Amino acid sequence: MKTSFKTLSVTYDDGLVHLEINQPPSNRMNSLFFNELSSLVDELCKKDGISAIVISGKGRHFSSGADLDDLLQKAVHPEKELSSSGTFSFFERNHFSFLYFEELNIPVISAIRGVCLGSAMELALFSHFRFCSEDAVMGLPESTFNLIPGIGGTSHLIKLAGLAKGLELVLHGEMFSAADALQYGIVDKILPRKEVVPFALEFAKKISVNYYKEKKTLYLNSAA
Amino acid sequence: MSEPAGMIHWEAQDSIGILTLDAPRGNFLSDPEFIAPEQLKDLLDQDGAKALVICGAGKHFSGGARLDDLFKLAANPVHLAERMNKGKSLLDFIENLDIPVIAVINGICFGGGLEIALACHIRICSEKALFAFPECNHSLMPGMGGTIRLPGKISWASSLETILGGDMLNAQEALNMKIVDEVLPQEAGMEKALLLAKKMTKDRPxxxxxxxxxxxxxxxxxxxxxxxxxxxxxxxxxxxxxxxxxxxxxxx
The missing domain is CATH 1.10.12 (Lyase 2-enoyl-coa Hydratase; Chain  A, domain 2)
Known part of the structure; x- marks a missing residue:
């Protein structure tokens, strides 16, 4: 049975799952989104025959990231953090949702158009491939709000961009362009805006036969 | 405790600590522990440093250990092991600092000098910088974490070639191999490091x-x-x- 979600749109095409963040225009990730994402992960866990997942945002942008006000409302004193409704378990669960995508042995691709910031960037970093539009703007701006990336962003960014560039991007919190992201090794391919999602879907179909995570470069070269 | 104070120079600018290796003839290190970790911690605390820059006085970063000093120490294996371990603890301390650490590398960066640079988080070098692990040319091997930190940063194959080959690498080669993160004209390195340190930490709690x-x-x-x-x-x-x-x- 398929659950219907408010903040997510999920399309099944045979084994290909297209997941769209559905809160236009900015596709902000509020707590409802994170809860629904977690339910979707539960649902996908039980499902057989999934061959690939493509993640994108509805409309102009991928997502502007977590809804900070909504999130800070949930913050409770660390010492009172005992109940299962606390921020800690909320974020732990989000971590688990993101990790689910990374650990899959089928290709997971983020198709990034427009803005992709904070938690949205983190979600994209847990994908195996990142394709973005020429006008994409990415970043982990958490430190500019006196916070740190909360869902694995720091370690994942540094894995791709190296310690020096990663540390600079996370500590300074600056946004970077598609061209910079490609140079830093954060995205794998830049495409014209209109082609990003169709290309990702096509690519997903093509490589999902006998997919091996370790052969990422090979797949990318074959798609060039 | 030995007296490492003669090998370094310290200053602070806008909450950025600058540790300069300052020893005769190319900043050769007569003791692997060129500053005691406690002393470094005191200096950082005293100036409220939010970032640390490590560089060499004069034309070079550091030529590493001087062979005759090393062989003098080697006469007493227990003592040598103790000094090496102290040096390693110091590099671990630097790598594990809670603030960003940037190495600014001019000229020669060999052996122990390269091991210090590899313990830093970010490496900026001048166009004329030269890198090497020359230990193998003297029937020795890197002893301050070089064989561990280098393959942690670059490929295993390149590490083997660099360490066993003992050849010198110029700045461009080091950049291509990702041993350094940025190459700049001579003299521009320090300015860039301070700018970068400031940019990363100035507005951050x-x-x-x-x-x-x-x-x-x-x-x-x-x-x-x-x-x-x-x-x-x-x-x-x-x-x-x-x-x-x-x-x-x-x-x-």
């Missing part, structure tokens, strides 16, 4: 800097699930404090 570096360290040293749990814990703590701050300022 100390706690945010500390937690980001801690999160990175955890990622290297802990099982993934544990590191993620720690990151969430640190995030939630900061989120709570930020929420309180905003409440107090009626922003929320």
């Amino acid at each position: 100390r706690k945010v800097i500390r937690y980001i570096l801690q999160a990175l360290r955890n990622y290297k040293s802990m099982p993934l699930a544990e590191a993620m749990k720690e990151e969430t814990r640190m995030f939630c703590e900061l989120a709570y404090e930020e929420m309180e701050r905003r409440k107090n300022e009626n922003l929320l």
Whole structure:
């Protein structure tokens, strides 16, 4: 049975799952989104025959990231953090949702158009491939709000961009362009805006036969 | 305790500590522990440093250990092992600092000098910088973590070639191999390092800097699930404090 979600749109095409963040225009990730994402992960866990997942945002942008006000409302004193409704378990669960995508042995691709910031960037970093539009703007701006990336962003960014560039991007919190992201090794391919999602879907179909995570470069070269 | 004070020079600028290796003829290190970790910590605390820059006085970063000094120490194997271990603890201390550490490399960066640079988080070098692990040419091997930190940063194959081959690499080669992060014209390195340090830390609360570096360290040293749990814990703590701050300022 398929659950219907408010903040997510999920399309099944045979084994290909297209997941769209559905809160236009900015596709902000509020707590409802994170809860629904977690339910979707539960649902996908039980499902057989999934061959690939493509993640994108509805409309102009991928997502502007977590809804900070909504999130800070949930913050409770660390010492009172005992109940299962606390921020800690909320974020732990989000971590688990993101990790689910990374650990899959089928290709997971983020198709990034427009803005992709904070938690949205983190979600994209847990994908195996990142394709973005020429006008994409990415970043982990958490430190500019006196916070740190909360869902694995720091370690994942540094894995791709190296310690020096990663540390600079996370500590300074600056946004970077598609061209910079490609140079830093954060995205794998830049495409014209209109082609990003169709290309990702096509690519997903093509490589999902006998997919091996370790052969990422090979797949990318074959798609060039 | 030996007296390492003669090998370094310290200053601070706008909450950025600058540790200059300063020893005769190319900053050769007569003792692997060129400054005691406690002393370095005191200096950082005293100046409230939010970032650390390590560089060499004069034309070179450091030529590493001087062979005759080393062989003198080697006469007493227990003593040598003790000095090497002290040096290693110092490099571990630098690598694990809670603030960003940038190496500015001019001229020669050999052996122990390269091992110091590899313990830093970011390496900026001048066009004329030269890198090498020359130990093998003297029937020795890197002894201050070089064989461990180099393959942690570049490919295993390139590490083997660099360490066993003992050949010199110029700045461009070092950049291509990702031993250094940026190559700049001579003299521009220090300016860039200070600018970068300032950009990264000026507007950041100390706690945010500390937690980001801690999160990175955890990622290297802990099982993934544990590191993620720690990151969430640190995030939630900061989120709570930020929420309180905003409440107090009626922003929320």
